[in-house]
Amino acid sequence: MEVSYIIDPAKASDLNAILEVMRPWNMHHVPSPEMEALDTSCFFVARVDGRVIGASGFKILSQTVGKTTLLGVLPEYAKLGIGGALQNARLQAMGRLGVKTVVTNADRPETIVWYKRHYGYKEVGRLQKLRSFGHPDIYHWTTMEMDLEAYMRAADEKAWTRDHVARNEPHPLAPYPPFLINVCLTGMIPTKDKTEFVPVTVEEVVEDAIRVCDAGAQIVHIHARDESGKPTWEASIYERIIAGIRRERPGLVCCVSTSGRNWPEFERRSECLLITGDGKPDMGSLTLGSLNFPTGPSVNAPDMIKRLAETMRDNGIRPELEVFDPGMIGFAKYLERKGSIVGRKYFNLLLGSLGGVAASIGDLSSLVASLPEDSVWAAAGIGMFQLPMNVAAVVAGGGVRVGLEDSIFYDSGRTRLSTNEDVVKRIVRVAEECGRPLATLEEARWMVGVEERLPGIDALVRDANVLRSPAQRRWPEAPGAN
Numbered sequence: 193m194e195v196s197y198i199i200d201p202a203k204a205s206d207l208n209a210i211l212e213v214m215r216p217w218n219m220h221h222v223p224s225p226e227m228e229a230l231d232t233s234c235f236f237v238a239r240v241d242g243r244v245i246g247a248s249g250f251k252i253l254s255q256t257v258g259k260t261t262l263l264g265v266l267p268e269y270a271k272l273g274i275g276g277a278l279q280n281a282r283l284q285a286m287g288r289l290g291v292k293t294v295v296t297n298a299d300r301p302e303t304i305v306w307y308k309r310h311y312g313y314k315e316v317g318r319l320q321k322l323r324s325f326g327h328p329d330i331y332h333w334t335t336m337e338m339d340l341e342a343y344m345r346a347a348d349e350k351a352w353t354r355d356h357v358a359r360n361e362p363h364p365l366a367p368y369p370p371f372l373i374n375v376c377l378t379g380m381i382p383t384k385d386k387t388e389f390v391p392v393t394v395e396e397v398v399e400d401a402i403r404v405c406d407a408g409a410q411i412v413h414i415h416a417r418d419e420s421g422k423p424t425w426e427a428s429i430y431e432r433i434i435a436g437i438r439r440e441r442p443g444l445v446c447c448v449s450t451s452g453r454n455w456p457e458f459e460r461r462s463e464c465l466l467i468t469g470d471g472k473p474d475m476g477s478l479t480l481g482s483l484n485f486p487t488g489p490s491v492n493a494p495d496m497i498k499r500l501a502e503t504m505r506d507n508g509i510r511p512e513l514e515v516f517d518p519g520m521i522g523f524a525k526y527l528e529r530k531g532s533i534v535g536r537k538y539f540n541l542l543l544g545s546l547g548g549v550a551a552s553i554g555d556l557s558s559l560v561a562s563l564p565e566d567s568v569w570a571a572a573g574i575g576m577f578q579l580p581m582n583v584a585a586v587v588a589g590g591g592v593r594v595g596l597e598d599s600i601f602y603d604s605g606r607t608r609l610s611t612n613e614d615v616v617k618r619i620v621r622v623a624e625e626c627g628r629p630l631a632t633l634e635e636a637r638w639m640v641g642v643e644e645r646l647p648g649i650d651a652l653v654r655d656a657n658v659l660r661s662p663a664q665r666r667w668p669e670a671p672g673a674n
């Protein structure tokens with residue numbers, strides 16, 4: 193259910209409406225030995241179409257200690273974030289008034305858990321109830337305290353970081369963006385003869401996608417194989433793989449290959465871009481030029497690239513822009529100028545392939561420096577360069593592509609066969625050590641342009657702006673003890 197609500201400072205005339213909101217929770221006995229008369233100037237209300245459907249209050253106990261008074265949301269509006277917004281409003285108000293520690297009494301076990309989980313409260317004691325108030329079968333209050341200063345610092349920091357993410361400002365002018373991991377699960381080359389770990393059947397690819405997602409990856413780059421294990425363009429296989437992944441991990445970004453290495457025709461290369469329904473891909477690979485691989489050429493004529501790009505554009509599929517040499521970035525800029533690619537651009541920079549750009553820090557830096565504006569990038573190293581290029585990308589502020597398509601070995605000495613999960617877990621460890629938080633699936637979908645809006649960003653930025661704004665409210669008179 194989507195509900196449009198606003199959080200407002202309460203007016204004196206809201207008093208009865210506030211008590212009506214508390215009635216379903218048996219918290220309307222006011223004034224009573226449990227709750228003194230309300231000071232509506234220390235209350236916030238949530239309104240839907242003008243009607244008060246939630247309220248929260250506070251009072252100031254000393255210069256640094258505040259206490260929450262009532263908080264309630266009508267049951268039919270539960271779990272929509274309204275309780276959280278009301279709690280935030282009163283925390284911010286207390287913070288602006290100089291409060292450092294907030295005391296809260298609660299009785300319902302689920303509410304106590306909610307306060308602890310979202311606001312970092314700790315239990316400090318218990319109080320006997322003086323009359324029936326709140327949950328009728330619970331006879332005491334659990335008293336909790338939270339460190340408001342620490343909470344505000346953390347909220348401010350989080351919103352500040354996300355603010356940069358929303359604007360896609362490049363590191364180091366901004367904090368590192370959330371870390372993206374794209375896994376090329378299968379590729380065209382690895383076979384079961386070479387490694388038993390390469391996922392080939394629909395079931396194997398789906399299972400591997402689930403494993404790498406759970407290990408931290410947000411994007412999978414998918415190649416289809418036929419019954420005999422040979423690469424195929426057939427859309428029906430891609431469709432089964434993607435629908436299978438979506439059933440288990442709906443947020444994982446699914447990118448299909450439009451590679452022309454084994455079949456040059458546009459119709460075959462683009463067949464997987466025409467899938468609709470549950471198996472529709474989020475992204476399609478778009479190699480931005482021709483090159484030689486050790487086993488033969490990969491031919492991508494300008495007109496073919498343009499047609500593939502426009503088919504993606506027209507079907508709502510984002511391109512995964514594959515770059516094997518600097519000229520390919522120039523071709524992406526040309527496509528953008530022609531309108532064949534639009535919006536946020538996700539580049540995969542693939543270094544270390546014989547015939548492509550070398551896997552060195554200098555080459556990586558120069559590729560990144562020449563990317564067009566509003567780009568997000570990942571680096572991949574082919575063969576023994578996988579780990580070095582991935583680590584370089586972690587430090588340089590990019591994302592990575594890892595997986596068996598790029599290297600079937602875990603180590604540069606080629607002594608140990610890898611699984612896709614192994615290399616994801618390894619780069620997650622490196623990223624954690626380097627202070628690169630993993631992008632959530634939602635963030636990843638937004639960063640690569642699959643979703644247009646970053647969930648939660650508006651509220652975070654708004655909260656941060658409120659937290660940073662100077663004190664606006666008067667210092668309320670210290671109310672009597674409760």
Ligand SMILES: CC(C)(COP(=O)(O)OP(=O)(O)OC[C@H]1O[C@@H](n2cnc3c(N)ncnc32)[C@H](O)[C@@H]1OP(=O)(O)O)[C@@H](O)C(=O)NCCC(=O)NCCS
Binds near residue numbers: 262
């Ligand atoms: C406690 C109370 C105010 C919470 O109100 P609420 O509007 O349901 O609170 P929220 O929606 O912000 O959060 C509730 C849960 O919904 C989740 N949620 C928030 N927005 C959501 C959304 N759009 N979709 C799904 N879940 C959502 C929250 O993450 C939270 O999850 P959790 O329970 O796993 O922690 C409400 O349950 C209440 O009135 N309780 C009775 C009175 C009471 O105990 N008051 C406190 C006295 S001290």
